[in-house]
Amino acid sequence: MTRKQKRLAVIGGLGAVLALAATLIFIALRDQIVFFYSPSDVKERAVAAGTAIRLGGLVKDGSIERIGETNGFIVTDGETEMAVRFVGILPDLFREGQGVVVEGTVGVDGVFAATNVLAKHDENYMPKEVVDALKQRGEWQREGGG
Amino acid sequence: MTIELGHFALILAFAIASVSALVGLTLWRRSDSRAALYLQQAAILQFLLIAAAFAALIQAFVTSDFSLLLAFQHSHSDQPLIYRITAVWGNHEGSMLLWVLILVAMGAAVAAFGRNLPRDLLTLVLAFQSLLAAAFSGFTIFTSNPFARLAPAPFEGRDLNPILQDIGLAIHPPLLYIGYVGFSVCFSFALAALISGRIDAAWARWVRPWTLLSWTFLTLGIAMGSYWAYYELGWGGWWFWDPVENASFMPWLAGTALLHSALVMEKRNALKIWTIFLAIITFSLSLLGTFLVRSGILTSVHTFASDPTRGLVILALLACFIGAAFVLFALRAGSLRAGGLFAPVSREGALILNNLLLATATAAVLVGTLYPLLLDALTGRTISVGAPFFELTFGAIMAPLLVILPFGPFLAWKRGDFVAVAQRLALAAGLALFVAILFFALSGASVSLAPLGLLLGFWVAFGALADIADRARLFRADMGTSLRRLFGLPRTAWATAIAHFGIGVTVIGIVSTSAWESELVTAMQPGANATVAGYTIQFDGIDRTEGQNFSGERGTFTITSPGGGMRTAHPERRTYSASGMPTTEAAIETYGLSQLYLQLGEPGDAGTSVVRIWHKPYITLIWLGTLLMACAGFLSLSYRRLRIGAPKPSSARQEAAV
């Protein structure tokens, strides 16, 4: 092998590794991302049961009920409501009327089975996604109404 | 008056930094030493002044001086002394000042220890440090001034966020910032090298201690942050692939690559362009890490100092520095001379592969972190890229790196003999396989990738041991010779082996925790029992607890371990009186290398409480491994040859032989 061929082989090898990695990242981006939906999105898009999503909205006033370690509450975007079931301990700042993001899947019974309830370490926290989603709902309402 | 003196000191430091950056960049070419002396003095003055400003800020917080707006917003006279001090950097403005303080401290250190640098290089490096100090102290003064006053002064402050009232705030940000900011020195060196054209082995030798220092502190900072989140957030997790975490992890990955490529440059005068590129990219990622999340563009569970209003300024500042650095790089990189040649199978080859994989991993993390932003901007869809993405891509990229890792230290420079190395590593490989199978058989779980992960962890750990054993001729020479050789090994050899061993330990911890963790959520009545992983946890009841600035409920649990030992654990739910904010304090009991993690939920009817219990096998290994890596960093730093920048003789001898 001449020096030039050697160098080409090395560069080719590096290129192959990079290409492989890029493909991997691409595939992972396609399959492993989690979409964010508001309850209305879930209804409109008919999200299939079992798909992992993030659901965001406001915790409906008076909707929290606790039976032992199982928590039930309703997430609303002002238009559509969605019941959520979560087994575990709710975050410290989880409150009625506050914004919340839950991770999990839509169950066959239509109840959202949450694996994780996200809250932040700040009293005034409203997840950015929730704000955007609520704003969007507002827009949609206006267009529909006007 | 002290507050205003501190304010003036900060502004004076900004003025000195701006002027000396100008002077340095105009006059660096002069070969007499006066410009360098000027910049050295300026660097030391900047440090003294910012330190004085920081001290004034601390004094105001300690004495609860609420005529300082920052103290009013983030402190309270009821807070214990330590949290009144840490509250100084538990917010955007104060943490900016800490960041600048560390930046100028690094500049002063370069000025103090850099006497043996060529004058032009020293002048340029200090000029760039001053430029950074001017930009960021200017940003602090004009957009986030920590010395803003309040008149008339209120009588009480608003309290520090209770989550931050923890010893973690005293340790984690300073460590992390030393890590982030330390890379600024590498960045300045890289720009200075590009401008002066002085890019050679000597340059790599001067840069390496700074890389090592920053890398070591960043390692400690990330590990500390992870442990803090683990015990304070109460979610039982230690890594969430959250933007803030990724932001600190990317410079670490790039810094690790830089550490290794600087080695190649120092020893073999090769990989110059790449090393310069890495030095620039590492600090750019550090900047991104510090500021991206603060800009409010990305949200994170860990954000405590976010300030969206100043986001644009921050991003513009970042774009200026990073953009200018890359323009300079593009203009000057072509003028670099090519370095030494080597065969694909060689130490250099292995290090290149290491760099390639680390860089790819960094890119994967970067893509995952920024992709939601991109998609949102392009299509308006909101998504989140969570742990599954990172575990898949990062895992897949790291696995080959771990496979080749033990080979690296065994391979010779220039041309290595793969077969000979494989033979010398056979024992380590066999041992790793045996232990992994044994471990797996004993734990008896069915997670598919866990045994492979364990195998990799043990392979890396044993490979590091094999490296030391091989260098000491253990089992090949007589015991006395071996021991003598063992103690005679250069500290860098030990450091390499210990750091690599640490990686193995961390991998073992990660794999065993994720594969064999058990969790139980249950509502318990006082007197009731629960069993998790052989531990019996009895709930004894709840009583009130009062702290200096909080009150709350304290649960009492009696834990009986499988060995029969009894312990009492007290998870708490606290409400902080000044802010009215609730927090949970998990109870963590360490058994050997494993931990039992108890979290208390809201009390329900009839004394029932929801309790969440995790058993996390070998989880402490994760942090023990990172501690080993940091120890290795300090050990290597303590090696005098590295500090004075003397060349390593063996490479010279090799060159003579070839």
Next chain:
Amino acid sequence: MVFWILVIIVTAVACAALYYAAMRRPVNAAAPAAPDATTAHFRLQLKEIVADSASGRLGQAEALAARGELARELLRMRSEKPGGTQEGTGRLDRLLPLSVLLVAVLAFGAYGFLGSPQLPSLPLATRTDPAPVGIDLDEAILRVEAQLKKTPEDLRGWTVIAPIYKQLGRFAAASRAYRRIIELGGPSAESETNLGEALMLANGGNAEGEPLELFRSAAARDQRHLRSRYYLASEATRLGDYEKAVELWNELLALAEGSEDWVATAQRGLSMASAALDGDSLPDASAIEGMVEGLAARLAASGGTIEEWTRLVRSRLVLGQIETAQADYDAARRAYPDAAMRAELDVLAADNGLLSTEASN
């Protein structure tokens, strides 16, 4: 004065240190001419290597290799060295005083712009005036409460304590007290409005249910009662019943005698409600503005807690109504002259460049 002297000394010392650092001739230069910096650097390194090998930190072979590499480096540097770096030595001499001057000018300029040299430090321990008002008020409340426990039929006691509760933000207690006043003294437009207000505040500003009933009853009871009409109008605006709101605002404005404080707010409420009524599509902002106007109307008419004032000023700022924000801020300062109570508001105002015109305390 002491402050300025100190500041001048610090600046002078820093500038002098900079100036003399650069003027200093290299002390250890034995050679008469300043040695070439690069050579000096290599000499220094060589010295360290010699010292290290003498003390045994570097081995013989290592030291030799190090010297060899140094020599090669030096040769390469010399051959690469571009000529003519010794440009006019006068440049630094001219630049130096200028740069030092620039430091002083920049520092004093920026500080003059940003600093507050007249403000002393105020550590909590040295402050002699910690809000005696608060303590006295607490004691007074306790005394009245104790007295009322003994004589729960004392109408005067309840009348004293109810507005204090409201002022302190203890709305539940305030509504209990107002209810007691109605029980003891019989309903009047004023007392019903007071109770409705307290209930509404306890409910986070939401007037639906009992408060609304109370306001209606009060308005019906007294044809010229202002406050109850205010609440009815602003609640209608808030709920988006603009037809009703326009009617109510008009009714209210008809009662105005001249240019009372609340008239401007009521007119704004009216114009907004009628704008919303006329426009076929309702802009988002006007719903928010409606709520804000409602709050403003109530605060102007009957006052409120400092938190509400703060909320109002913040909302104005968010909506970009800087002038109204200033006016509301001034009103709030009049309502709460004690600076210790409106700390948050002051901070908000200061952050957003509102003026605290009069130095009231």
